Amino acid sequence: MTEIPEMSSRGSHTPAGTLSDTAAWMASFRAQESARRDRRIDDPYAARFAKNLSGRFAHRGQLAADMVVQRTVVFDELILKTIAEHAIDCVINIAAGYDTRPYRLQLPERVVWFDTDLPDLTTRKKELLDDATPKCAVEFRNLDLREAGQLAAILEDANRRASRALVITEGLLLYLPEDSVRGLAETLGLHPNVSVWLTDLMSPAARFFMNRAAARHLDHIGEILRFAPRNGPAFFAPYGWTPESVHPAFRVMQRIDRNSNPMIGAVLGAAKLFAPASLDGTVLLRRL
Template identity: 35%
Template sequence: MLTPRFPRRCMKQHWQWTNAPSTAPIKLQPPASIHRRMTMSLQAYPIRNVSDTAHWVAIYRAMESERPDALFSDPLARRLGGKRGEAIVKALPRGSVLSWAMTVRTVLLDEMVMRCIRNGVATVLNLAAGLDARPYRLDLPSSLRWLHVDMPDMIDYFREHTRAATPRCSLELVTADLRDAEARKQLLARAAEFGPVVVISEGLLVYLSSEQVADLARDLHTMACAKWWLFDLASPQLLKFTPQRWNRILLAGQAPFLFAPPEGTDFFLPHGWREAEFHSTWEASWRLQRTMSGAWLWKLLSRLQSPARREVMRRMSGCVMLENIVNPSLTA
């Protein structure tokens, strides 16, 4: 991944010559403004790559866990998020205020994971797992097999920062680049050894192109022995509401929001998956009492909309459970 570019004025001259006599040894002296300029640059470009978003979301989980009325407890979240995660939250416009959406997403996926386990899942395949500490905080059976998959640097960081903690299931940390077709094939074959499997791709699909998501969907359908697939899904309407400054920060870190299919979960039908559950972020935010700022006004205005328009808004963002279709030709 490329590192963020500093503003041009920071690149001109990093050091100044001292006004020493020609016979004196040459000394290099950093200008007083360099540290301030570099700090400003980090504030402008806090996200260096997609992996940094895991630190960002971990801080949101820490913020929820530290509330007196917390919906979940993630004692590892603050440590995992670290200074990088805190810097991202501070740099984003209204960054801390928007924690409600990540809290709702976390709770919805927690609930779906536990339902799948109660329905007989033997293996959890967590793709681009980042800093997800569910194996440490959920009430999981010790017999459950959990594959925590990510890039090598992220796996190393996660291992180091969870070394003193004990997972509640059989946790395997797996390094794999999901963009590599052969590596993906080997990973899915490994997951399929102990089925049935539920796949989690929380916070992943929005950073992929439609073609990449379609490839992943087909592979999960045919290779992973996956019964269910859980993820968060954005709509084109949600991307339109994303603040422009957020877009600039995400683009600078090569992490722009991409995947938001107009057809919603129907996108996955030709690839062997159909919707089993859809949970609206908006509706769940009221149930969980984690609504966004000004939610009451949006709710009032929605009463003036047509039923079709209200449904579009309801599905603007949500968490999905897809089920594997044994014969995808049935959907043709």
């Protein structure tokens, strides 16, 4: 169903390979933030996943760190708020990577959390979390978005067992071609128990700058940042999704004092002149 481009033309596809590397890279930013005295997130498990991060990801740009930290903070806040306000009893994290929210957020016990990713990554994650106790029921599910029907099967299972689900796509859509995001929006729309969908979005301007930076520092993923809709959250309206709340990354970075490169706000602000409705940040979507 969904095409996900190879993240590397040269990388391996072992558990320590490129796909897992992007997840470990995200975990390394969460570990770095968690080690700070003035930390905005506390992920005691992140360092475990970041430990074997490939040298190819050794460049840890401060902007990328700020972006991941603000995203984590705003997702944490919105997940807790949405679960309470929408009476959510199921969370489906698509391409969860090394996210550990079921273990570190104060989630209601009623929640069933589906943690989905490629099989190698999921196996490794389960091993590394073997001694950790989740706050709610967690079910690890293998998911390859390229395989037709796998996501639908998970959503159908969730539909049978829960009444109101929150879907999370964090750090995922930006890698997908537009057609795949459209397919995902339609698939989610077919499952009536999926009430809300939390995702981050990238603007065309940010894609341009980040692809350039990636080409410099991570040449193997240089050209794979793809989905950056000019119309931002409005992209999802034809598939039945409307924004409930919108959280521009730069404002969150200022609020949490993780704005180490103030120029970036100016640059993105100016670039947005060409796509005023685009968004760099997080959007909580609900059914129209």
